[in-house]
Amino acid sequence: MFRKKTIRDIDVQGKVVLVRVDYNVPMRDGRVAEDMRIRASLPTLNYLLDHGAKKLILISHLGRPKGEVNPEFSLAPVAEALDTLLPNHTVNFVDAFVGDKVRDAVDNLSESGILLLENLRFSPLEEENSRELAQAIIEDTRAELFVQDGFAVIHRAHASTDAIAHVLPAVAGFLVENEVTKLEQTLDNPEHPLLVIIGGAKVADKEPLIERFLPLADQIAVGGKIAADGYTASSDKIYVANDFRENDLGAKLDIGPNSTDTIVSFIQNAKTIVWNGALGLVEEAPFAKSSRAVAEAMGSSGAFTIIGGGDTAAFVQQVLRDNSNLQYSLISTGGGASLELLSGKKLPGLEILQDRN
Numbered sequence: 001m002f003r004k005k006t007i008r009d010i011d012v013q014g015k016v017v018l019v020r021v022d023y024n025v026p027m028r029d030g031r032v033a034e035d036m037r038i039r040a041s042l043p044t045l046n047y048l049l050d051h052g053a054k055k056l057i058l059i060s061h062l063g064r065p066k067g068e069v070n071p072e073f074s075l076a077p078v079a080e081a082l083d084t085l086l087p088n089h090t091v092n093f094v095d096a097f098v099g100d101k102v103r104d105a106v107d108n109l110s111e112s113g114i115l116l117l118e119n120l121r122f123s124p125l126e127e128e129n130s131r132e133l134a135q136a137i138i139e140d141t142r143a144e145l146f147v148q149d150g151f152a153v154i155h156r157a158h159a160s161t162d163a164i165a166h167v168l169p170a171v172a173g174f175l176v177e178n179e180v181t182k183l184e185q186t187l188d189n190p191e192h193p194l195l196v197i198i199g200g201a202k203v204a205d206k207e208p209l210i211e212r213f214l215p216l217a218d219q220i221a222v223g224g225k226i227a228a229d230g231y232t233a234s235s236d237k238i239y240v241a242n243d244f245r246e247n248d249l250g251a252k253l254d255i256g257p258n259s260t261d262t263i264v265s266f267i268q269n270a271k272t273i274v275w276n277g278a279l280g281l282v283e284e285a286p287f288a289k290s291s292r293a294v295a296e297a298m299g300s301s302g303a304f305t306i307i308g309g310g311d312t313a314a315f316v317q318q319v320l321r322d323n324s325n326l327q328y329s330l331i332s333t334g335g336g337a338s339l340e341l342l343s344g345k346k347l348p349g350l351e352i353l354q355d356r357n
Contacts (some may be wrong), residue, residue: 002172003092003355004171004177004180004353005171005353006171006173006177007044007048007051007171007174009171009344010053012143013051013052015054015144016057016142016144017056017144017145018057018164018203019048019144019146019316020148020150020164021037022153022334023082024060024061031081034120037152039085039239041149041175044112044147047216047236055106055109055115057248058115058117060075060117060120061153061202065119065204066124067121068087068122069122070122074118074119074184078116083196090113091114092109092114093116096117097119098137098193100223102117103140115290117137120158125159126290126309127158128158128159129157130159130163131159134164134166137164140326142217143168144169144170145170146170146171147173148161148350149186149336150175150349151176152333152337154350155341156342156348157349158349159312161349166352169305170319173352179334179338181308181340183330183332185304186304186306187344189279190216190232190272191274192218192268192271194217194219194277195220195221195274196216196217196221197276197277197279198210198220198226198274199222199224199276199291200224200226200227200276201277206226208343209342210238210275211340214238218270218357220238221262223241223263223280224255224279228255241255241257241259243255243256244259248354250348253287257298259269263279267303271299273303274342275294275298276339277311278291279291292319293306295319296326299323299325299326304329305330307332308342310336313331317330
């Protein structure tokens with residue numbers, strides 16, 4: 001059972017609700033290129049509106065503007081994308097997150113209105129976990145409740161994930177509840193055989209995950225640049241890819257057909273599968289073959305399947321566009337957050353929420 005209170009546990013009727021969403025989405029030519037994280041927030045937003053929330057004030061960040069105002073990272077295009085996804089509601093945007101502009105925008109917001117504030121990381125105070133910034137946001141929006149639904153950022157102690165929750169009653173949205181519940185289920189009560197597939201480029205990032213799952217998993221398969229660089233297995237539970245697809249310069253940019261077939265055979269025998277990290281350079285089609293094969297095998301396996309966030313999740317979304325019949329238990333919106341949770345680390349933005357008792 002999810003151990004934190006959620007929006008089901010509070011009365012939102014007539015309240016101004018501040019919602020931390022994660023709209024750090026890929027952009028192309030000033031428009032949203034992939035809206036998975038925006039769509040993932042809709043169940044929480046719709047529930048709050050359906051249960052009488054007076055106004056919804058949404059806060060997020062986008063990209064890495066390094067504490068300075070940069071129009072390239074404005075959330076204005078995200079507000080347009082969200083407005084399209086909520087045809088029965090108007091999504092408003094204000095190019096500020098504190099001050100007179102915000103107060104006026106909130107005052108002018110209609111009943112059941114939605115307002116997205118500008119990129120929080122236009123201020124260095126956001127990543128500094130400033131209580132001053134948190135208090136200013138609360139005062140200028142007149143927020144009465146805080147809902148944390150930005151799973152991808154709850155591993156950070158920022159003003160919008162930690163400081164705000166020290167001031168307002170703070171509970172989880174459905175996205176956070178769903179992701180944490182399914183990820184913790186994989187750790188606490190997985191159906192066996194449990195297979196963990198590890199890719200990506202940095203051994204330092206993935207070693208804690210491998211060590212965490214070593215006593216739990218029946219099989220761990222390692223691919224990606226980690227395998228290409230010669231990762232050495234510490235247990236006979238760990239299979240390391242040993243053939244590779246290379247470019248013209250001899251660089252190993254994907255695991256080869258024999259290793260791919262081996263990992264697919266593991267998938268076919270597994271009941272629970274966790275995949276974190278692409279197995280090749282998926283941005284280039286010739287080196288996405290193994291990752292595509294694994295994604296398709298997992299999606300048709302019938303197992304309980306967890307796709308780690310970040311690049312792996314984005315790639316699987318591409319695969320789904322080609323084959324909508326594939327099914328996954330969870331495609332995580334949070335790369336670092338899911339990696340840290342699965343590695344056994346505490347997530348500050350989760351721990352600060354009210355306990356269920």
